[in-house]
Amino acid sequence: MNALASTPNQDQQPVVLFVDDDAGNRQAFQAAFRHRMRILLAADLHEAWALLSTNKVHVLITDQRMPATSGSELLTLVKERFPDVRRMLVTAYSDLEAIIDAVNNGGVVKYFAKPWVNDQLMNAVEDAFFDIKREEEREAYTRKLEEANRQLEFALRQRLLS
Numbered sequence: 001m002n003a004l005a006s007t008p009n010q011d012q013q014p015v016v017l018f019v020d021d022d023a024g025n026r027q028a029f030q031a032a033f034r035h036r037m038r039i040l041l042a043a044d045l046h047e048a049w050a051l052l053s054t055n056k057v058h059v060l061i062t063d064q065r066m067p068a069t070s071g072s073e074l075l076t077l078v079k080e081r082f083p084d085v086r087r088m089l090v091t092a093y094s095d096l097e098a099i100i101d102a103v104n105n106g107g108v109v110k111y112f113a114k115p116w117v118n119d120q121l122m123n124a125v126e127d128a129f130f131d132i133k134r135e136e137e138r139e140a141y142t143r144k145l146e147e148a149n150r151q152l153e154f155a156l157r158q159r160l161l162s
Contacts, residue, residue, distance in 0.1 A: 013036070013037050013038050013129075014037045014038070014058040014059055014125050014126070014128070014129035014132075015037070015038045015040065015055060015056055015057050015058050015059075016033070016037045016038070016039055016040070016057070016058065016059045016060075016061060016125055017040040017041075017042060017048060017051055017052065017055075017057045017059070017060045017061070017085075018030075018039060018040070018041055018042070018061050018062075019041075019042045019043070019044070019045075019047075019048045019060065019061070019062040019063065019066075019071070019074060020043070020062070020063040020066070020090075021043050021044060021063065021066040021067055022063070023043070025063065025114075026041045026043070029041070029061075032118050033118070033121075033122065033125075036122060037122075037125060040055060040057065044066060044067075044068055044069065045068065045069040045073075045074055045077070048060070048062075048074060048078075052078065052081075052082055052085070057082070057085050058085065058086060058125075058128065058129050058132050059085065059086045059087075059088060059125050059128050059129065060074075060075070060078055060082075060085050060086070060087050060088070061088045061089070061090060061112075061121075061125075062074050062075060062087075062088075062089060062090070063089075063090055063091060063114075064089055064090070064091035064093065064095060064098050064099075064102070065091060065092070065093060065095075070098065071089050071090075071091065071098070071102065071106075072089070072098050072099075072101040072102035072105065072106050074106075075087045075089065075102050075105070075106025075107065075108060076101075076105040076106045078106070079105070079106055079107045083107075084132070086109050086128035086131070086132065087102075087106055087107055087108050087109060088108060088109060088110040088111070088112065088121075088124060088125075088128075089102045089106070089108050089110075089111045089112070090111075090112045090113070090114055090116055090121075091111075091112075091113065091114060092113070092114035092115075099111055109124070109128060110124040110128075112124075
């Protein structure tokens with residue numbers, strides 16, 4: 001388990017947790033994307049869980065075939081505990097049942113075949129990050145409107161009572 005050092009504009013970059021039991025795949029992912037996102041790496045469910053519990057993760061990308069816990073099982077658990085994290089799956093195998101399970105139960109927003117195409121994967125992460133930021137802005141705006149409404153209602157009650 002390791003994390004890449006954060007960059008100065010870390011709020012402008014997505015935080016991506018990449019889970020794969022193959023160290024070479026983790027190293028390749030980090031080498032391909034380290035300048036465009038903050039990367040957290042995990043080899044299994046336990047390492048992923050520790051990172052999810054201690055970091056704000058925007059996107060989780062996991063391999064499907066891992067020894068202890070499959071990618072689709074991991075995605076289902078993450079969906080239940082961390083529903084705001086966007087979930088993606090990569091696999092070298094055309095295991096249709098696993099993909100269907102990941103989509104139906106894990107809420108996968110994208111699926112990639114290995115070897116992944118860097119631009120396609122980066123575009124999917126950027127799209128997911130944009131959607132998350134847009135949702136956060138919408139929620140913040142809604143909170144401001146609700147507070148303004150409470151203040152107006154209070155002022156109206158005060159005026160009616162005087």
